[in-house]
Amino acid sequence: MSAARNEQAQDPVLQVRDLAIALPAGGERAHAVNGVSFEVKRGEILCLVGESGSGKSVIAQAVMGLLPRQLPVAAGGITLAGEDITHAPRSRLRELRATRMAMVFQEPMTALNPVMRCGAQIDEVLVEHTRLDAAARKRRILDILNEVKLPDPERIYAAYPHQLSGGQRQRIVIAMALVLEPALLIADEPTTALDVTTQAQILALIADLQARHGTGVLFITHDFGVVAEIAHRVAVLRLGEMVELGTRDAVLKQPQHAYTKMLIGSVPDLHAHGRPLDAGAPVVLSARGLSKTYVDRGWLSGRREVRAASDVSFDIRRGQTLGIVGESGSGKSTVARCIVRLIDPSGGAVLLAGQDIASMPARRLRPLRRQVQIVFQDPYRSLNPRRTVREAIIEGPLNYGVPRAEADERARKLMELVRMDPGALERYPHQFSGGQRQRICIARALAMEPALLIADEAVSALDVSVQAQVLALLEEIRERLSLAMLFITHDLRVAAQVCDHIAVMSQGRVVEYGPAAQVFGAPQHEYTRALFAAAPGRGFAFGGRA
Amino acid sequence: MYAFIARRLLATLPVLLIVAVLVFLMLRLTPGDPAAILAGDAANPEQIAQIRESLGLNESIVAQFGIWAGHLLTGDLGESFYFKMKVVELIGQRLEPTLALATLTILIAVLVAVPLGVIAAWRFGGWFDRCLMGFSVLGFSIPVFVLAYVLIWLVSLKLGWLPVQGYQRLEGGFWPFLRHLILPAITLSVIYIALIARVTRASVLEALGEDYIRTARAKGLPEWKVLVKHALANAAVPVATVIGIGIALLIGGVVVTESVYAIPGLGRLTVDAVLARDFPTIQGVILLFSFVYVFVNLLVDLSYVFFDPRIRY
Structure with a gap:
């Protein structure tokens, strides 16, 4: 489909030539992007791939003319449908936005104005750029809402963003971008914040609309699964420079540049790892019929119940990893928090070392808390910025009566275990990168010498190459210390790589539970199958893998 | 609701x-x-x-x-020791000047402060922003009576544009009524301009960092629409709160201003009643003030529903 269209394409929709964008003086490098050239043809999807700091979003903003003043275009040019817009006046750029080039952003939850109705937000585009009267505008809006497959367009038209789901909001943003049929659509990580099934739908929608209208799409992502799903051609960026450009199959299956090879090599497989399992390993923690119900008592509105988790049962054995997989709102984090007793379960039992801790009073629980430690998703916010790494790591052991000298010694050893320089103990969290901070968080958890380590989306915020390193580290630690691990993730690829057992959660319930090889190899439940079917890049042979 | x-x-x-x-x-x-x-x-x-x-x-x-x-x-606030009349009637007589002064003050404050705050946030760190922040420090620190006398000296005595003091009832015509109120209202509004402008600037600045502002710009909207329809609309809740606080504080502010400009309002009445140890009058006025305070707070809470559809009571 795309090949035929590419051949007859004449003028490229977007041409970027030797683009250089300066960074403010004193930064880690002189340019945000340097010497970047590519073009997007009519009806083509070009994926711009790179890790954080690669400059991919900066390029998108440069095209839209939305760069902050501190980041000026230093050299090169940008041509939109034959018109050089590199230094176009602001008024001209305003005319071109939404009419000839439009943009869809990463966070649908915040990309819409929360105090304005969705219809009115699309209407603004038409008021600004057309002379249609109110009735014609409304017709046009209802049409586009229909086209992005939103149910009941009249209701959506009058709805506020907070009344819609993330996927619906992203459809609104797409409708807003495409309502005037722009020649170029820039999509900046449009599905990163969405659940995998919603992501699959939005990707299909973008591909469908793009093919129907012949729109050129500049699609920015860090996710190679998404690239495999949607791209015609791929450009790989590294620290502001383009290292590789080619068709999807060429770049993903036979990458040429070492960096591309490394990135693609870091993409975890969707097959279970197939480590042998010791069925006789002792159970460290088991949940039996665990449930958590939130009750909202209004003054006059009566009782409202939300069942965040219900009847959840599983075992975690020594030296093995249980993965809980699910989409947002499935209750997977609620379960983790109940097990650590950060929140109190409303029912069921959590057995740790033979004792039920689900409803144990805080004083008796205290000595047991040490045994279960947790690492959270966001390494930027889970370390206290005003305490050194040493203080963060030894605080827990000191609380449990470990002498200071011994705690310090332990901290030093742990830093080596997580592959960090013990000299870093005296520094503060902001002096480290995201991957390093997550290592520190792991060291902090291990300092308590836990029997069970919980990783709650612990690698989700990391770039794929860093993610691979942290996953390898967790594996090594699990093996060396014979730790039991509970690994909570929305990412099936990650789950496949590290988990021995998998529990799939949906709407507060475990719908499927079993050995990873079995769950991945022959999923039984309908929801599990839907989840796997939605995983981007499923069945694509990355780097020529079988 | x-x-x-x-x-x-x-x-x-x-x-x-x-x-x-x-x-x-x-x-x-x-x-x-x-x-x-x-x-x-x-x-x-x-x-x-x-x-x-x-x-x-x-x-x-x-x-x-x-x-x-x-x-x-039974709704009877008693009889004034000093004025020899029902406190309810007394307050009724003195209500109009205070109400007029407070309304005009808040009107001036909001109409001046909100645009100033929005522009300062838009030109964050520029000369306009720095001037406004400087002015707001001045506005906070200058005592009301000092400002009042400076304004009287300049506008009334030197330029002769407005009367020095006194009050004209509304029934005597709108222009004479307004002429007597302009100077006191400006005097009184300065501190509220400083307060409201600062809060507007801060909350618009916060809103300008949000993703939907980028979306609005990507739509090709002109900058003023981005500022008013998107940034200010989302910054409205804190601004409404501080305007509400302003109205409540205003009641204390009128005491000095009414004395300086010889306006026969509730502020003057309070001062006179306190000096005369006129217990029933003091009690009545303070009860009225507390009711206004609570009522204004209720109005502010209700305004949230109007400004932010996510808020429901």
């Missing part, structure tokens, strides 16, 4: 009761005898005793409170 309003209005009752008790007790505990003040310098002790008797000040404090509270329930 209606349940919320009813609940909030009911909640004002205990507040008013506590205020009533506290004011009553504090007045009785402060030194100064209303009878002695009424009798004047030449009075002898018998005359003073007689006045005390006629004012009911010889009863026990509990009995005095019981009588006053009983009248209060």
Whole structure:
């Protein structure tokens, strides 16, 4: 489909030539992007791939003319449908936005104005750029809402963003971008914040609309699964420079540049790892019929119940990893928090070392808390910025009566275990990168010498190459210390790589539970199958893998 | 929503009761005898005793409170010792000037401060922003009476544009009414301009960092629409809150301003009543002020629903 269209394409929709964008003086490098050239043809999807700091979003903003003043275009040019817009006046750029080039952003939850109705937000585009009267505008809006497959367009038209789901909001943003049929659509990580099934739908929608209208799409992502799903051609960026450009199959299956090879090599497989399992390993923690119900008592509105988790049962054995997989709102984090007793379960039992801790009073629980430690998703916010790494790591052991000298010694050893320089103990969290901070968080958890380590989306915020390193580290630690691990993730690829057992959660319930090889190899439940079917890049042979 | 309003209005009752008790007790505990003040310098002790008797000040404090509270329930605030008329009527007479002054002050403050704050946030760190921040420090720190006399000297005495002081009732025509209010209202509004402009700037600045502002710009909207329809609309809740606080604080502000400009409003009445130890009048005015305070707070809470559809009571 795309090949035929590419051949007859004449003028490229977007041409970027030797683009250089300066960074403010004193930064880690002189340019945000340097010497970047590519073009997007009519009806083509070009994926711009790179890790954080690669400059991919900066390029998108440069095209839209939305760069902050501190980041000026230093050299090169940008041509939109034959018109050089590199230094176009602001008024001209305003005319071109939404009419000839439009943009869809990463966070649908915040990309819409929360105090304005969705219809009115699309209407603004038409008021600004057309002379249609109110009735014609409304017709046009209802049409586009229909086209992005939103149910009941009249209701959506009058709805506020907070009344819609993330996927619906992203459809609104797409409708807003495409309502005037722009020649170029820039999509900046449009599905990163969405659940995998919603992501699959939005990707299909973008591909469908793009093919129907012949729109050129500049699609920015860090996710190679998404690239495999949607791209015609791929450009790989590294620290502001383009290292590789080619068709999807060429770049993903036979990458040429070492960096591309490394990135693609870091993409975890969707097959279970197939480590042998010791069925006789002792159970460290088991949940039996665990449930958590939130009750909202209004003054006059009566009782409202939300069942965040219900009847959840599983075992975690020594030296093995249980993965809980699910989409947002499935209750997977609620379960983790109940097990650590950060929140109190409303029912069921959590057995740790033979004792039920689900409803144990805080004083008796205290000595047991040490045994279960947790690492959270966001390494930027889970370390206290005003305490050194040493203080963060030894605080827990000191609380449990470990002498200071011994705690310090332990901290030093742990830093080596997580592959960090013990000299870093005296520094503060902001002096480290995201991957390093997550290592520190792991060291902090291990300092308590836990029997069970919980990783709650612990690698989700990391770039794929860093993610691979942290996953390898967790594996090594699990093996060396014979730790039991509970690994909570929305990412099936990650789950496949590290988990021995998998529990799939949906709407507060475990719908499927079993050995990873079995769950991945022959999923039984309908929801599990839907989840796997939605995983981007499923069945694509990355780097020529079988 | 209606349940919320009813609940909030009911909640004002205990507040008013506590205020009533506290004011009553504090007045009785402060030194100064209303009878002695009424009798004047030449009075002898018998005359003073007689006045005390006629004012009911010889009863026990509990009995005095019981009588006053009983009248209060029927809407009667008692009779002024000093002005020799019903406190309700007295307040009625003095309400118009204060209401007019407060309304005009808030109007000026909002109309000036909100645009200033928006522009300062838009040009964050530029010369306009720095000037406004400098002005707001000045506005906070300059005493009302100093500003009042400076303005009178400049506008009224040197330029002769506006009257020095006094008040014209609205029934005497709108222009004379307004002419007498302009200077006091400007004087009084300066501190509120400083306050509201600062809060507007801060919350618009915060809104400008949000993702939907980028979306609005990507739509090709002109900058003023981005600022007003997207940034300011989302910054409205804190701004409404501070305007509400401003209205409540204004009641204290009018005391000085009305004295300087010789406006016969509630502020002046409060001062006169305190000097004369006119207990019923002081009690009545303070009760009224507390009610206004609670009521304005309710209005502010209700305005949130209007400004932010995510808020529901």
